[in-house]
Each structure stands twice: as C-alpha cells, then as structure tokens.
Ligand SMILES: C=CC1=C(C)c2cc3[nH]c(cc4nc(cc5[nH]c(cc1n2)c(C)c5CCC(=O)O)C(CCC(=O)O)=C4C)c(C)c3C=C
Ligand SMILES: [Fe+2]
C-alpha cells in the first residue's frame with residue numbers, strides 16, 4: 139500500500155474571484171463557557187504549549203495534569219463566571235467585533251477585496267479552521283495580524299507555530315505574512331492616549347497612573363525575548379504623550395503564574411505600595427491587552443481594586459482596553475493596510491489553464 143499523502147485534496151484557487159486576500163486577526167483564546175470542564179479543556183491546550191511553559195515536558199506534563207488542571211480549572215471558572223457577558227467571553231466578544239469593524243475600515247481604506255476573519259490560538263474558532271475558511275473563500279494571500287501589540291515568544295511566536303502546523307497539511311499554500319508587533323505604532327499610541335484622556339475628562343485625573351502589562355518569566359528576557367523592552371517603549375510613549383513625569387506613572391507586570399521569578403514590579407504589590415505611600419486615587423490601564431478579558435476585568439478591575447483599597451487607597455479606576463474604540467479600529471486598519479499595500483498580486487493559474495495543463499499531461503502520457 140502506498141503511504142497516504144499528508145495533504146488533503148484541494149480545489150484550485152478560484153482565479154480572479156473576490157476576495158483574494160485574507161486578514162486573520164489572532165488572539166489568545168478563551169474557554170467556550172465559564173464552567174470547570176470548559177476551562178479545563180482551554181487550560182489544557184494553552185498550558186501544554188511549549189512556547190507558554192518552557193519547562194521540560196517530562197517534568198511539566200505530570201504537574202499540569204496531576205496538580206494544575208485539577209486545582210486551577212474550578213477556581214478560574216468562577217473568575218470567568220464573574221466577567222462573562224451575555225454574548226460570551228469578553229475576549230472573544232471584543233475580538234469578533236474588532237474583526238467585523240476592521241472589515242469595514244479596510245473597505246473604506248480601499249481594500250474592498252479583503253476578507254477579515256478572527257481566530258483564537260487556543261479554543262475556538264481555531265487558527266486552522268479560519269485559514270481553511272479563508273482559503274476556501276479564495277484567499278491567495280493571508281495576512282496574520284496578531285492581537286498582541288508587543289512581541290513575545292510565549293504569544294506571537296506561538297501564533298506562527300499554529301499557522302505552520304496548518305501549512306503542513308496544505309498543498310497549494312496562500313502567501314503568508316505576519317504582523318509581529320506594533321508596540322510603537324503612532325495610531326495605536328494615539329488610541330491609547332485618547333482612551334485615557336476620555337476617562338480623565340469624565341472622572342478627573344488620578345494621583346498616579348499604573349500601566350499594567352501581562353507578565354512573563356524573567357528568564358525569557360535573559361534568553362532574548364524582546365517583550366520587556368517593547369512594553370517599556372509603549373509605556374514611555376504613552377506616558378510622554380499624556381504629559382506625565384516619572385513620579386506620576388509606573389509600568390507593572392501582572393498575572394504571575396507558577397513559582398519562577400516573573401518580570402517586576404508586580405501590579406498588585408505596586409498598588410499596595412502606592413496606597414501605603416498615601417496615594418489616594420490610582421488609575422490602572424492595560425495597554426498590552428487590546429481587548430478586555432479575564433486579566434483586566436477580574437484581576438485588575440476586581441482583585442486590583444480590593445488590593446488597593448485594603449492597603450488604604452481611597453479611589454480606584456480601571457480604564458478599559460481599546461476594545462471597539464473607533465480610533466483603535468482605524469489604527470488596526472492602518473497597520474493591516476501598510477502590510478497589504480505593496481504586496482504584489484500574482485494570481486495562481488486559472489482553472490482553465492489548469493484544465494489545459496492536465497489535458498496536455500494526460501495526452502503526453504497516452505502517446506508514450
Ligand atoms: C506560563 C503561563 C503564562 C504565560 C507565559 C502567559 C503569557 C501571556 N498571556 C497573555 C495574555 C493573556 N493571558 C490570559 C490568561 C491566562 N494566562 C495564563 C498563563 C500565562 N500567560 C493563564 C493560565 C491564563 C488563564 C486564566 C487563568 O487561569 O489565570 C488572557 C485572558 C484570556 C481570557 O480568556 O480572558 C490573556 C489575554 C500575554 C499577552 C502573555 C505574554 C506576553
Ligand atoms: Fe496569559
């Protein structure tokens with residue numbers, strides 16, 4: 139028996155039929171429901187990714203399956219239940235809206251033939267299913283747009299891995315491009331500035347602004363991950379544009395996981411220290427998260443608030459993420475358009491040409 143081909147059978151690209159370009163907005167992923175089994179499934183997939191947990195598999199997997207999943211799934215499910223929206227998980231709700239709005243914004247910017255979809259690295263809709271869908275819709279070029287403004291091996295590189303996994307079973311691949319970072323993109327910074335200023339117009343200014351980014355193990359910095367540096371740059375640009383001097387803001391890292399040392403200063407410890415120092419009002423915003431999610435709505439807006447108030451602070455504000463803010467959608471469209479512009483179009487052979495080639499090959503075979 140001949141070995142089975144690793145490829146699926148594919149129809150030829152549909153020549154000249156719109157749309158020929160796809161944009162895939164990729165975010166981290168989230169459980170399908172705020173229940174223990176759904177969170178367990180999600181965490182199992184997420185925390186089994188060697189990009190996320192860089193511990194030798196033989197040591198990590200027994201710990202994950204024997205301790206972490208049994209203990210964490212129900213605790214995390216309760217946290218998810220506290221932030222769940224009628225339409226679903228906030229991360230997914232916002233990412234889906236962003237994709238829809240991005241479709242419109244790209245159309246207005248002259249990219250009418252571009253089809254936008256969104257996907258999740260873990261959970262659904264999977265990256266593979268959405269790449270299949272774009273290809274079936276005729277996309278001969280696909281721009282993979284990360285929802286993370288700052289590059290990290292733990293997140294951005296893992297999106298590339300998932301696309302690579304998909305490509306291994308595809309014969310006629312679309313051309314692929316990746317947006318790895320936009321931590322200092324002027325449109326992104328402008329949208330962040332406008333979001334903070336709008337909050338301050340309605341609620342007045344705080345004594346101190348905390349810019350909280352998701353943490354990663356400190357070891358990744360020593361090993362060459364640019365994430366720490368890109369967070370610093372985003373924070374510097376944002377604070378500068380807000381006219382804050384160094385004493386008025388702090389960059390922190392949240393969401394520590396496990397026993398290893400993570401990037402510091404930690405958000406919660408900083409909130410407690412600020413309160414202890416006599417800071418009465420603190421505002422926290424999370425520029426590295428483009429959508430509100432568990433980490434911003436529960437860890438910051440709920441747990442962070444309690445930590446600050448318990449330590450003696452008087453007033454705590456969580457400034458929402460960019461979500462579906464029109465300035466952000468414009469920025470996202472600008473980022474995508476700059477990667478699409480100048481991407482030369484070379485349509486694959488037409489179905490007619492393909493049929494002729496096949497006929498010719500068959501005829502030559504018959505002559506021999
Ligand atoms: C080793 C663990 C983790 C690393 C490294 C990590 C990096 C990292 N994560 C984000 C963005 C998000 N993380 C979210 C949730 C989340 N993160 C971890 C662990 C690591 N993250 C866990 C276990 C969880 C799940 C929730 C929990 O049980 O605590 C989310 C929110 C997802 C949601 O459904 O709302 C986001 C977003 C970044 C940007 C990052 C590295 C730069
Ligand atoms: Fe995370």
Ligand SMILES: [Fe+2]
Nearest residue numbers: 393432433437
């Ligand atoms: Fe968290």
